[in-house]
Amino acid sequence: MNRVLEEMEFLARSANRGDVLTALTDAPHDRQALAAETGASQPTLGRILRDFEDRDWVRETDDGYTATATGRLVAAGLTELSDSLAAELHLREISEWLPADDLGFDLRRLGEATITTPTQTRPSAPVGRVIDLIEAADHVRILSHAFNEATLAAVVEWVADGGTFEGVFSAAAIEAVADEAALGEQLRRLQASEGATIRIVEESVPLAVTVADDTVSLLLRDEQGRLQAAVDTDDPEVTEWATDLHGRYWADARPIADSDTDTFGDTP
Known part of the structure; x- marks a missing residue:
């Protein structure tokens, strides 16, 4: 469980990490396309992509970087959690009823x-x-x-x-x-x-x-x-x-x- 929490903390420390992983799940991107879509700088993207490659969440192909099967799994969970939290925040004031x-x-x-x-x-x-x-x-x-x-x-x-x-x-x-x-x-x-x-x-x-x-x-x-x-x-x-x-x-x-x-x- 500690390792799971560490990975959750790793993703939560930077909004760019979630944005990059989600983008690479949708389609392959090169660094320029990633920068345009996420707003992350090139040095930031370099660090994120290296960290993701170390975890085998992404790989580099002829078409650019793309999410692996496990990367897509993590991205799906991240999207689900994000949607759940957004809904909870929206409904919080009326949730008791x-x-x-x-x-x-x-x-x-x-x-x-x-x-x-x-x-x-x-x-x-x-x-x-x-x-x-x-x-x-x-x-x-x-x-x-x-x-x-x-x-x-x-x-x-x-x-x-x-x-x-x-x-x-x-x-x-x-x-x-x-x-x-x-x-x-x-x-x-x-x-x-x-x-x-x-x-x-x-x-x-x-x-x-x-x-x-x-x-x-x-x-x-x-x-x-x-x-x-x-x-x-x-x-x-x-x-x-x-x-x-x-x-x-x-x-x-x-x-x-x-x-x-x-x-x-x-x-x-």
Whole structure:
């Protein structure tokens, strides 16, 4: 293990080392091409290449320097670590609210995601971000344990303007909406719309996922249920995961019924 740590330290001491090894993994380079791509000086490149040759990570060919099989192995690990650390840094401030056990994709896929958090002047900014994505889309799917007032109102108007909506909600989420007279009326309007289909699952739903065309948004809450962030991305792997997840819940859900949207005041 000590030798492994020594090699990690060797690579970490100079950003140029990683850049050079990655470049030589992509294609053979001579020193001039390496200098142009990495910004390293010729004396620095000389030292790096000698060190790499001593480790059998690179060799010189007629086409220039190129990475060996073990050099490519090291470069792949270095790239993976770099991507992991970049994603971790990007997600660090919201990491405690990420439902990692329920996310069926590599978290590195969120390394360039848009993160929207509440502010003092815009406490509902995460919901606003999701609504913006909905209003810019043609087709929206939602899987969620909640249907908040702002999103419900936006979806009702958006569907009236021609959008198509497929929502899967927990029974508890629909009950909470139906128990509020004004929200229940909005829900009935949505239920009656030609462009909207709503289904219900009896069990709890651990996530709040919106798929607006090809963009996925996750609403993150803390243990007390307070909204902490919206995270959205158009990464294809995340979009595929979210679409499949919605489809699995959709297949097990039942259509919403008139009785689901009755408020307590409507029932004897």
